[in-house]
Amino acid sequence: MKYRKMLTSLPKPPGAPIPTAHGPRDWQKDMQDALRGRDALLQFLELNPTEAPESLLENPKFPILVPRGFARRMRPKDWRDPLLAQVLALSRENLRVDDFSDDAVGDLASQVVPGVLHKYASRVLMMISAQCAIHCRYCFRREFPYGDLPRGKDGHEDAWSYLENAEGVDEIVFSGGDPLFLDNKRLEGILDHAASLPRIRTLRFHTRLPIVLPSRIDSGLVNMLAKAGDTRAVVMVVHANHPNELDETTRMAAQALRRAGVLLLNQTVLLHGINDDADTLADLSRALVAQGILPYYLHQLDRVSGTAHFETPESHGLELIASLREKLPGYAVPAYVRELAGEKHKRPLT
Ligand code: SF4
Structure with missing residues (x-):
């Protein structure tokens, strides 16, 4: 009850279109213009691959993809940039490491129909897009067989049939890939169908686009979400790992979403050498709160093949959370969790 009230108390001018900085299809042009491949990225940052401090992959199976707007938030000529480190493919990805596997969180075992994961009692995850705007090297789904998803x-249809009969499920989590990679027309069809399911009370999006491609938050999308919010709670869990990911463009996207009545949360992956220090995480929380986004989860890295060099020990994660509690108000300290295959909820680590 309190939760509904919190959502409906967010500013939303009844019936009025919500202005945004972006028009339809701006984001698709931005994606056409994205940096593809190692050399394009390094050239953009004025870096020479022959001077790399460690061995790089030139043509990884999980290709390099970075929107230019996100690359502009990186420091030119700096191999140690924390945003670059999230997208640059290192030869270390090819090391086989014990306990790291292709499906670390048990996605395939929980797939009830193609593209539908049912892990937790009250919510079902629908993978509605196989594409992302950026390829994060630590991605927990980097090995997922997206080619098998319905198109x-x-x-x-199978997903909707499953949801119609899923007892106890009152929330759909739209995921992928990135669910906002679908164009507005396709997304509207999906939201309309979801709205016809009487048991569904909450529509949740797990998306990195408001951070890495803020132009995706165009007027068509926010007005569609505002309309969906008239009958359902709409929650968006964005994904930022470092304070440098947030700038004026993400602030405007977040503002448009909040005006549409969308509850904004953030999840962060704890990443070695990128954000595994208390000052960086505290600055991230402050930057998120300043943009109206509540820090929700700090994830221990999922042990997916090719990502071992990003792992930080849990004992260090616990020290970081203790330090954040001293630095920040309680609402700005994310819950430190890890996902383990087969468990009925994320495991709290604190
Ligand atoms: S945006 Fe999310 S799903 Fe896509 S590559 Fe990054 S972590 Fe993976």
């Missing part, structure tokens, strides 16, 4: 506008 096209009628591709979700």
Whole structure:
């Protein structure tokens, strides 16, 4: 009850279109213009691959993809930039490490129909897009067999049938890939279908686009979300790992979403050498709160093949959380969790 009240008390001018900085299709142009491949990225940052401090992959199977707007937030000529470190493919990705596997969180075992994961009692995850705007090297789904997902506008019929009969489920988590990679027309069809399911009270998006491609938050999208919010709670869990990821463009995207009545939360992955120090995490929380986004989860790294060099020990994560408690108000300290295959909820580590 309190939760509904919190959502409905967010500013939302009834019936009025919500202005945004972006028009339809701006984001698709931005994606056409994205940096693809190692050399394009390094050239943009004025870095020479022959001077790299460690061995790089030139053509990784999980290709390098970075929107230019996100690359502009990196420091030129700096191999140690924390945003660059999230997208640059190192030869270390090819090391086989014990306990790291292709499906670390048990996605395939929880797939009830193609593209639908049912892990937790009250919510079901629908993978509605196989694409992302950026390829994060530590991605927990980097090995997911996206080619097997249903395609096209009628591709979700099995998912809808499953949801119609899923007892106790009152929330759909739209995921992928990135669910906001679908264009507004496709997304509207999905939201309309979700709105026809009487048991569903909450529509949640797990997306990195408001951070890495803020132009995606265009007027068509925010007005569609505002309309969906008239009958359902709409929650968006964005994904930022470092304070340098947030700038004026993400602030404007977050503002438009909040005006549409969307509850904004953030999840962060704890990443060695990128954000595993208390000052960086505290600055991230402060930057998120300043943009109206509540820090929600700090994830211990999922042990997916190719990502071992990003792992920080849990004992260090616990020290970081203790330090954050001293630095920040309680609402700005994320819950430190890890996901383990087969468990009925994320495991709290604090
Ligand atoms: S945006 Fe999310 S799903 Fe896509 S590559 Fe990054 S971590 Fe993976």
